Amino acid sequence: xxxxxxxxxxxxxxxxxxxxxxxxxxxxxxxxxxxxxxxxxxxxxxxxxxxxxxxxxxxxxxxxxxxxxxxxxxxxxxxxxxxxxxxxxxxxxxxxxxxxxxxxxxxxxxxxxxxxxxxxxxxxxxxxxxxxxxxxxxxxxxxxxxxxxx
Numbered sequence: 236x237x238x239x240x241x242x243x244x245x246x247x248x249x250x251x252x253x254x255x256x257x258x259x260x261x262x263x264x265x266x267x268x269x270x271x272x273x274x275x276x277x278x279x280x281x282x283x284x285x286x287x288x289x290x291x292x293x294x295x296x297x298x299x300x301x302x303x304x305x306x307x308x309x310x311x312x313x314x315x316x317x318x319x320x321x322x323x324x325x326x327x328x329x330x331x332x333x334x335x336x337x338x339x340x341x342x343x344x345x346x347x348x349x350x351x352x353x354x355x356x357x358x359x360x361x362x363x364x365x366x367x368x369x370x371x372x373x374x375x376x377x378x379x380x381x382x383x384x385x
Contacts, residue, residue, distance in 0.1 A: 243274040250285035256292045263298050270303035278311040287317035287333065288324050296332040307337040314346030322351035322367070325360040334366065341367045342376060352377060 246269040249259045262269065273279040280288075283299050283306040291299075300307055310316050318340040321329040330351070333340060341351055352373070355363035368374055 246282035287321035
C-alpha cells in the first residue's frame with residue numbers, strides 16, 4: 236500500500252474521539268485501507284499515530300498493526316513514529332504492542348534527534364523507560380548516547 240493523501244478519515248476520528256473498541260475494530264476489519272491514509276494535519280498522521288498519542292486498547296492496536304504492519308514504521312513530518320507518540324503520552328500498552336512487532340523503533344530518532352526513550356524519560360513514564368531498556372542492546376545504546384556517541 237502507498238501512503239495515500241486524504242483528509243481525516245473515520246479511523247483518525249475514532250482514535251481521536253476515543254470511540255468504542257468494537258467500533259474501531261469493525262472499521263479496521265472492513266476498511267483496512269484507512270490505516271495507511273494520512274490525515275489533513277501538518278504532521279500528516281496515520282490513524283496509528285492517533286492511537287499511539289491518545290491511547291487505544293492493546294487489542295485495537297494489535298489489530299491495526301496486523302492489518303497494516305508498515306504503519307508502525309511511518310514517520311510524521313516531524314519525524315514521529317507511533318512509538319514516539321505512545322512513549323510521549325505514557326501509553327504503556329500501546330508501547331508494548333508496537334515494540335512486539337517493531338522493536339527497532341525504540342532506536343529511531345525524530346527530526347529533533349529524540350528517541351522514544353527520551354520521550355518516556357521526559358514525560359516521567361518510568362514503566363515505558365524500563366520496557367525500552369529491557370530490549371536487547373538498549374542499555375548499551377543509551378549509554379553510548381549519554382556519552383556523546385551516536
